[in-house]
Amino acid sequence: MNAGSSAYQTKSAVLFIIFNRPGVTGQVFDKIKEARPPRLYIAADGARSNHDGETALCRETREVVGKIDWLCDVKTLFRTDNLGCKEAVSSAVTWFFQQEEEGIILEDDCLPANSFFEFCDELLELYRYDTRIRHITGCNLQQGKKWGAASYYFSNITHIWGWAGWRRVWKDYDKNLSRYSESEVKHQLENVFGHTMVVEAWVEIFKWVKAGEIDTWDYQYGFLNYFNNSLCIIPNQNLISNIGFGVSSTNTHNATDPNAAIPLEEMGSLTHPLYFLPEKQADFCTIDRDFNIAKRVERYNRPNRKLKRWFKSVFK
Known part of the structure; x- marks a missing residue:
């Protein structure tokens, strides 16, 4: 990879998903614009009728992405009605992969380092036909911890804050999880995670998504990769900073979240892992923070300790 001062120009098509910011x-x-993709796809959801001023914000946002000053093919998918996060984003990605075999996907709050584009270009090509690999992400949420000596490691988790992927994977996307049964999912997740509380947390999310109680698209993509025993690539340096945390965000409201606005790093030449195995401890560190697993274990064990003391007192 080019570690010089001039901006890298990507070879991949880019999908940019925007809304009202x-x-x-x-x-x-x-x-x-620095990366100058040869093909740029821009998808925008429509304004919500019950949000005052949002029509103007959506229009202003679309005007921002109209300032294209490099030679590229541009395609747009601008919605007149509001579809919501689940429908708008998933249909935009489907639209993109109907026209591209592979590419890079950025949402409006996922700020990339320039080397993110080269990272994606190189790995999209390297793993194009390797069905073990189903996802490339640019964000690293390990709070400075490096895993292994390579430039990236493998994970079972699918981070979607700046990512790249292939049509071969997205063609199996199922936004309603219609192929999967609640009666079987706990056992299958136990094959991925070795911790009861982690499995229970994911089972709860599966039920909410299946019931349509969460307006999102990304959990479904994560479950797709879990159930296909997938490996996802995570860089050992953070190449994406989520700058969208706060009150104007659709999902990430807490501006003090440790994952908010993580500083960007640039990456030099890539070194590749020797072993194709997920870093289970890295995954657990992420899930532990997201789901407060340690606290859940503490609450779970507290009555058990009392029960054990009671048994001892009765049978001593």
Whole structure:
């Protein structure tokens, strides 16, 4: 990879998904302009009728991405009605992969390092036909911890804050999880995770998604990769910073979240892992923070300790 000062120009097509935030959209678009993708797809959801002023914000956001100053093929998918996160994002990615075999996907709050584009280019090509690998992410949420001596490691977790992938994977995407049964999913997740509390947390999410109680698209993609025993690539340096945390965000409201606005790093030449195995401890560290597993274990064990003391007192 090029570690020099000039901006790398990507070979891959890029899908940019936007909505109603012209400020963060402009910052991310400036990084896309540096990378000068040869084909740019822009998808935008429509304004919500019950949100005052959102029509103007959506229009302003679309104007931001109209300032294309390099030679490229541009395609747009601008919705007039609001579809919501689940429908708008998943249909945009489907639209993208109907026209591209592979490519890079950025949402409006996922600020990329320039070397993110080269990272994706190289790995999309390297693993194009390797069905063990189903996802490439740019974000690293390990809070400075490195896993192995290579430039990236393998994970079972599918991070979607700046990612790249292939049509061969997305063609199996099932936004309603219609192929999977609640009666079987716990056992299958136990084959992925060795911790009871982690399995229970994911089973709860599966039920919510299956019942349509969460308006999102990404959990479904994660389950697809779990159930296909997939390996996902995570860089050992953080190449994506989520700058969208706060009150204007659809999902990430807490601006003090440790995953908010993690500083960007640039990556030099890639070194590749020798072993194709997921870093289970890295995955657990991420899930532990996201689901407060340690606290759940403590609450679970507290009555058990009392029960054990009671048994001892009765039978001593």
